[in-house]
Amino acid sequence: MSPHLEMGSNRTLRSQLLRWLLVPLSAIFLLDAAGSYFFASRVSDRVYDRDLMEIARELALHVKRNGGGLAWDLEKGAERALLLDQYDRVYYAVRTSGGQVLAGTPDLPAQFMRGERSEALFNGQVDGEKVRVALLRTAPGGDAAQAEVNVAVAETRVKRNTLAREIFFEVTLPQLLLILSALGLVWVG
Secondary structure, rough: EEEOHHHHHHHHHHHHHHHHHHHHHHHHHHHHHHHHHHHHHHHHHHHHHHHHHHHHHHHHEEEEOOOOEEEEEOOOHHHHHHOOOOOOOEEEEEEEOOOOOOEEEEOOOHHHOOOOOOEEEEEEEEEEEEEEEEEEEOOOOHHOOOOOOOEEEEOHHHHHHHHHHHHHHHHHHHHHHHHHHHHHHHHOO
């Protein structure tokens, strides 16, 4: 057998092996990357959802009974400090169950104020931007027989998306390097 013929068959065998490995490994990597991004987004939401709900709870503490009605009792400086965020814009609205706005952004979408549960977290939009919303239903002073207050806090998704991307790249980059290493070993082998 001539050396040229043997070398040509090795190249063909090598390319066939690489194709056999490359196609399934690429498909697996793409599926895993999609799953990793979904997982990273959920993790980043869970991390920041606690803080968002805590802001809603803190705001609810500043609704006080005033005679037969409800009043807002939070100084502007304290409000700014509570809602200060280096990366995201934070919107909020505190409304009575009758729809009266006690504080916050009056034009925060009304659908943010609806729901069955006493606490809820969901995605929405404010002024064309995607936001994460914490909704808290509570009765001021803990008296369930009295008027209910709905507190909605919406936060843009800048830091959530940044954390999700960081997690995604930290998970997928080693997998990509592993696949490239395996293909390199097949090429050399």
